[in-house]
Amino acid sequence: MTTDRAVVVVRAGALTTVQDRGRPGYAHLGVPRSGALDAPAAALSNRLVGNAPPAAVLETTVNGCAVRAHRGVTAAVTGAPCRVTVDGHPAPFGAPLWVPAGAVLDVGSAVAGVRTYLALSGGVAVEPVLGSRSADLLSGLGPAPLTDGCVLPLGPESAPHARVDVAPQPGPPAELVLRVRLGPRADWFTADALRTFGTRAYRVSSASNRVGLRTEGPPLERAVTGELPSEGMVLGAVQVPPDGRPVVFLADHPTTGGYPVVAVVHEDGLAAAAQAPAGTPVRFVPVGPVAVGPGPVARRP
16 A cells, blocks of 8 residues: 555565564464564664554665655664665764655665664554564565565654764674573583583574574584473573574564573673674673583683
8 A cells, every 4th residue: 555654665685575563472382572673772763753663664684775755854874884775875873863864764774784674654564463574584474575665654754853973883793702591402412512602603694584693613512312292481581502603582582492502692782792793702601600411600700
């Protein structure tokens, strides 16, 4: 449906999806949480244009996107730094900007990081599913990834945009340091494997996606070789598949899984994980005690 309060996708980019704060609370029904991977960046883009926190934004991956406004709209681009233009003219990154009717707002390729967020005043008003407008790539719930020519309706503007020249935000990590709490299946791994996990360097794999951040590095040897019945999975769970390389579950992760979870990442580290491109060094830093086999693992500060 075409309305004045809408934008047309001119360039969809490699993967651009509609995201909001997700749909937590439905794991018992097999529905993942979903939502923006870099939640602080998405929230900042909404604040800059005057949207309420639940408003939906666009999450781009690596090479951005471009949209044409049916009528004038305030926009803001946050997350992975990139070049922003309006009808070919430079526009600010990390600050409110005006897009006149008929103009094309182009969010360029990320110069660092992976995911950039585009908020539009009024929010992207696609039909919600289970209370969220987020696209879930694992289950297929929510709107499909954007394609060239599709039309995105916008909601009514609700508040004036922020009066700032630029909003500070963290840069993408040169090294991804993830604080983890060991368990619940740390005792399925040898003591040497747990030392490897907490001391050796890994790298982000190019196979990473919205479901999980995959790693390359030393495999973790299991002390228990049997099958593990499927059990509930949480955001940030570090699951270890048969190849032994840890996988950090992100927003579109499955709600159950049958591979052991060696640790869980503190949620405050997941935004950085969302912005870590392939090849980024990764270190897992265990914090707090955990029972492994007959004795505890040493506490790390």
